[in-house]
Amino acid sequence: MIPSVRIVEVGPRDGLQNEPQIVATDVKRALIHRLAGAGLKHIEATAFVSPKWVPQMADHAALMAMIGDIDGVNFPVLVPNFKGFEAAMASGAREVAVFASASEGFSQKNINCSIAESIDRFVPIFEAARAQNVRVRGYVSCVVACPYDGAIAPAKVADVAGLLFDAGCYEISLGDTIGVGTPASVRRMLEAVAGRVPVERLAGHYHDTYGMGVANAFASWEFGLTAFDSSVAGLGGCPYAEGASGNVATEDLVYLFEGLGVETGIDLPRLVDCAHWFSAKLGRGPHSRVAKALLARTKP
């Protein structure tokens, strides 16, 4: 049996949320359709957050209406609270994602409550989701370090991941939000979390701020993870380091896993085409090295 991994494309949400220029809704729709055309089966489409917080996501309902259904493709959407959950349901979403931080400082600064309070706020979402047969994915941010509190103890990440898992998340996505992890710190974190949540329910969500995204994904795969989040073209950036890289690029992960003999179900040339097309819409080249190298090779 050929081993396989599941890639969750987060470019339209996590990537775009960190891009300064507002992208038109029909361009987002085209991006999502091209991603689906390249074989991505899990595409986080948008966030039902307040436009005051994230203007880029203000068109969430309109975008969901434009995307429509694509057979076999999930479009999870981020929801910060029950109001967002209700709006997501009204838009036809069938999967939502909730988020908590492994850092108290980050939780306080970002959502103005403790980690425990932030998870309590999701209880109505979990109840409603269960009743409506909607899947809930959980993000944990700052799994290696926090821009305010510094290094985060692996046991703390395990606690938060465990709480979200117990509450009903089918998968916990472990986010190195500021991209400072290396294979050593990521593995220490995974060892702790795997004692609390089965490894097959964990996803690696690594940012490439310090160029470690691919190496951290590799180390995590060796550890046993088979789900990874990434952004086409390496979309996005880091709000804590202006000019730095964002999510690890989907192309780079696909190239890695193809090299490891691991099936992703993704058509790399089509994905690279999509990366170049969308980067051009943003008026620049893709951040992904694979996209740059493959474009160079296909030049006449």
Add this chain to the structure above:
Amino acid sequence: MIPSVRIVEVGPRDGLQNEPQIVATDVKRALIHRLAGAGLKHIEATAFVSPKWVPQMADHAALMAMIGDIDGVNFPVLVPNFKGFEAAMASGAREVAVFASASEGFSQKNINCSIAESIDRFVPIFEAARAQNVRVRGYVSCVVACPYDGAIAPAKVADVAGLLFDAGCYEISLGDTIGVGTPASVRRMLEAVAGRVPVERLAGHYHDTYGMGVANAFASWEFGLTAFDSSVAGLGGCPYAEGASGNVATEDLVYLFEGLGVETGIDLPRLVDCAHWFSAKLGRGPHSRVAKALLARTKP
């Protein structure tokens, strides 16, 4: 005991050789002195090749005269033949590097002879080097794949590495010249080579064309390698993929190894300063993600 690795900085040679704009000799000298100031103890300074082949290296003798001696820092220089070796000796070099390819096609297209013939041509260099107590480092190129012949058999890499080692090289640097390797193909190659050359005499020389440089270094370190080649700021490019990345960036490797708890002897902030200073001389930003991220963080 804290484990340590030895980083061989190849930016002034392998990096600059693939940069289109000619850099003034005094700027190269300043680059090399700044690299030494950041703690690098092995800096490949230039190549004694014909200016017709590589105009960027035409100032090799003048540069060597300008660098002078720095206590505890080696300045190996690349020599393609005995004439180059003699010129290197006349310039005061105390270490040279020779190169062979693991690909017959690459050897024929680049130096117009077979691999075996290319190694035979180095016999006078090894003899003279031994007599003059000069160290010889050996490069093997195309250790994963070749732009002409495609995939290269690991056994072939082991053969070529073994021939260079037997001939007198103190270390064999294994070059993924076109940067297509992943941890899987790199490990298969290392397993074959380690059957022929002791692992402590091997160095990983990885290009970041497809963004795998850091992951390949990590996998090689796990395998047992403790020497790695890299270029400050990710200098250089790939002559087989225009616009693509060059050598893995020294900053990125230093960040990786610091994260793994492995000593490099290199001062990362000073190295990042050097990367920004030199990239500005080339009229652009550094290719290294670590350099970008650390600059962003130190902005007022």
